[in-house]
Amino acid sequence: MTALSGIRVIEIGTLIAAPFAARIMAEFGAEVIKIETLGQGDPLRKWRKLHEGTSLWWYLQSRNKKSLALNLKSPEGIAIVKQLAKSADVLIENLRPGALEKLGIGWDVLHALNPKLTLVRISGYGQSGPYRDRPGFGAIGEAMGGIRYTTGTPGIPPARVGVSLGDSLASMHAVIGALMSLLRVKTGQGEGQVVDVSLAESVFNVMESLVPEYDMLGHVRERSGGSLPGIAPSNTYPTADGAYVVIAGNSDPIFKRLMAAIGRSDLGEDPAFAHNDGRAIQCDLLDEAISQWSSRHPIDFVLDTLEKAEVPAGRIYSVADIVADPHYLARGMILDADLPGGASVKMPGIVPKMSDTPGNVNWQGPSLGQHTRAVLGELGLSEETIQRLKDGGVVQ
Structure with missing residues (x-):
């Protein structure tokens, strides 16, 4: 059946x-x-x-x-x-x-x-x-x-x-x-x-909070490249071998683990960044810190480090990556x-x-x-x- x-x-x-x-x-x-x-x-x-x-x-x-x-x-x-x-x-x-x-x-x-x-x-x-x-x-x-x-x-x-x-x-x-x-x-x-x-x-x-943000605050969501506006940090970051990695460190505990993994526990423990609303205000600062770290290492090292830190991250797959991936096959x-x-x-x-x-x-x-x-x-x-x-x- x-x-x-x-x-x-x-x-x-x-x-x-x-x-x-x-x-x-x-x-x-x-x-x-x-x-x-x-x-x-x-x-x-x-x-x-x-x-x-x-x-x-x-x-x-x-x-x-x-x-x-x-x-x-x-x-x-x-x-x-x-x-x-x-x-x-x-x-x-x-x-x-x-x-x-x-x-x-x-x-x-x-x-x-x-x-x-x-x-x-x-x-x-x-x-x-x-x-x-x-x-x-x-x-x-x-x-x-x-x-x-x-x-x-x-x-x-x-x-x-x-x-x-x-x-x-x-x-x-x-x-x-x-x-x-x-x-x-x-x-x-x-x-x-x-x-x-x-x-x-x-x-x-599927356009999320588009309408209430406009109605209550007059906010018009604009194009933002690889980032997710108002949710930080969540963006696409370069690696030393010319690849890009998507990192989503936007929950409070994940953010702390991410900052520790990249050697920036000072940011992870800063009360100003304890919650998303504070991080969103200074998302450029956080993105720069993450980019400085990721751009010094090849993508495999970046992914391995973040997996051990239990931070959601992934390479951007082409179709060639998809059909060869063991998880897709399994x-x-x-x-x-x-x-x-x-x-x-x-x-x-x-x-x-x-x-x-x-x-x-x-x-x-x-x-x-x-x-x-x-x-x-x-x-x-x-x-x-x-x-x-x-x-x-x-x-x-």
């Missing part, structure tokens, strides 16, 4: 936000039927680095999913979606607001077909409000949600994180919402509902996967780790329409009917 055994999820989404949410559910046992357009399928199939014409990201993002290639512009295609919805627990989509309604499968229709169905809707700005009809990608959500403004080095334009953070945060909020709705249904507390997830709001939700976070044609490739493992119902990888992202016949057969369609739909451009 897996955590989501017996849960059926329909995915009508492309690229990142809805597909990542559905992938998480598929990894923990949900049956995920991904509906793709005929001919080309999800554009993610051609994004970033390709292997024999197919994106390596696709194989990761769509693992454990079934691909149903369907023409949603045809009445028969919509009829198939409706039939699937009758037995589904969750439908996840990231189309523009109103798109499902134009197809004839809006919330009113779906809820009437299956009152227990949860509809998860992911969009740039949500299903309501003055911006609902604007196109929105994850990058725009990061900008509007506040994280772009605070990311980077002071004095230069804001930077972006090197991954699609806005989409991924929306995906995780979508899964949380779906599971809360499922719990309500499965415990008999009520019917299915709409889970409305905004990319911008998902980013905004935790099952680097898996070997087989691709079509026999090639083997490393893939990320599954998060979170669950003791009794762990997730697993059954297969990598499928070929376009790989499961069309199987899914339609389970709906009771005969081989003759499936072939007729295929010949008529309804399925692939």
Whole structure:
């Protein structure tokens, strides 16, 4: 048994936000039927680095999913979606607001077909409000949600994180919402509902004390490079061999141990630095003291010293560091996967780790329409009917 055994999820989404949410559910046992357009399928199939014409990201993002290639512009295609919805627990989509309604499968229709169905809707700005009809990608959500403004080095334009953070945060909020709705249904507390997830709001939700600090104090959090404003010491520091180490010495007892480890017990015992509010006022002084010490030693010495002092510290990993790290390997976070044609490739493992119902990888992202016949057969369609739909451009 897996955590989501017996849960059926329909995915009508492309690229990142809805597909990542559905992938998480598929990894923990949900049956995920991904509906793709005929001919080309999800554009993610051609994004970033390709292997024999197919994106390596696709194989990761769509693992454990079934691909149903369907023409949603045809009445028969919509009829198939409706039939699937009758037995589904969750439908996840990231189309523009109103798109499902134009197809004839809006919330009113779906809820009437299956009152227990949860509809998860992911969009740039949500299903309501003055911006609902604007196109929105994850990058725009990061900008509007506040994280772009605070990311980077002071004095230069804001930077972006090197991954699609806005989409991924929306995906995780979508899964949380779906599971809360499922719990309500499965415990008999009520019917299915709409889970409305905004990319911008998902980013905004992780912005900590941004709003109350502005409202009460007029403080606007700015870009701060590698430091964590108002929490000290916590920064990125140079080492003698040209590397960088992240050191988080920001709790009171850890700060004392850090100062002792770098030979600055005078600072560690100074009453002015006993608590974070005092340290934050003079964070530059503390950062300079730590940098002077770290820059005199190679990174391995720095890390070994701080580990013995029980001070949180770590080197900044590249992907090469990650795939070679013994802890990642011991935790099952680097898996070997087989691709079509026999090639083997490393893939990320599954998060979170669950003791009794762990997730697993059954297969990598499928070929376009790989499961069309199987899914339609389970709906009771005969081989003759499936072939007729295929010949008529309804399925692939």
